[in-house]
Amino acid sequence: MSDQGREELAERAEPGPEMEIVHLLRAVVVDLGRSTARFAQRNGMHPTEVRALIALMDAARAGEEITAGRLGSELGLNSAGTTALVDRLERAGHVRRVRDARDRRKVSIEVEERAVALGRSHFGPLIDRAVELLRGYDERELAAVRRFLTGMRQAAD
């Protein structure tokens, strides 16, 4: 037990290459957050609105219809907040409400082309840069990055 304690202490004192990467990942998360906030502000949006658009585009890419309620729970908003959010997005012309034909209580949210283009204009270059970087990687290096990110994703729960 006291050996265990001493080992842990030593581990904290000596950073090592693993800790460097942990801090690097945190820095990436912070910096991407900042970049997203800048994008939001430049376009008169709240960060939550950007998060909503990203969630909507993700769903669209996966071929899923997304309703107001599902969007809200995805973002951790209650129903009132969700309604207000969709109102703002709709007023800004980023999104449109479509009443579901089968279950007319449901409202599915569709992203306007305009919003997709806007998002691409900001995140496109960033994505291009990432792809460019990764093109120089061989199979084992790609696998290493993939494994690390997948592991971090699971650890976040």
Add this chain to the structure above:
Amino acid sequence: MSDQGREELAERAEPGPEMEIVHLLRAVVVDLGRSTARFAQRNGMHPTEVRALIALMDAARAGEEITAGRLGSELGLNSAGTTALVDRLERAGHVRRVRDARDRRKVSIEVEERAVALGRSHFGPLIDRAVELLRGYDERELAAVRRFLTGMRQAAD
């Protein structure tokens, strides 16, 4: 010009292993954000307050004194918002104000031990998991992850 357009279209249609990793990184950012939000809520904090604590601990690790003003600009808040933020953190006992002895206009912010422990209780396991994951990596794999993260950080500006 139309050839260019067709090529671009083809590139979007065929994702490739690079795009998979880009989406994975985005997912990690989103999931870590969610995890941070959960931590904030469980402890009755606003996300901004958590961001502030992280910024303060970063500064402390780097051995820098951080003033109210510097913290505010780090977080993109104006002076009024910064004062309110520090008020809340101080009231919750996460932080204390210390008037600078040399320039008595300045107020440097110091993190209480309690807040450090709280942060460790949530992010500690996540960090441990990351270190554990990376222990299995050889030098080239570590370098690949490091290069990718560093590149993404630079691209975020």
Add this chain to the structure above:
DNA sequence: CTTATCATCTCGCTCAGCAAGATACTTGTT
């Protein structure tokens, strides 16, 4: 000693998000 500049704080306001409840539609039961 006066004026300019800087760091922080105070005041009044705006607006995102919450809690509670209303409205509209669907499904199951008798």
Add this chain to the structure above:
DNA sequence: AACAAGTATCTTGCTGAGCGAGATGATAAG
């Protein structure tokens, strides 16, 4: 068919984070 219960969204009134403008206190320059 009629009614009750459940589900999805919207409405209302409120709390509180953050902003703009300006006050206060401290330092620096003339």
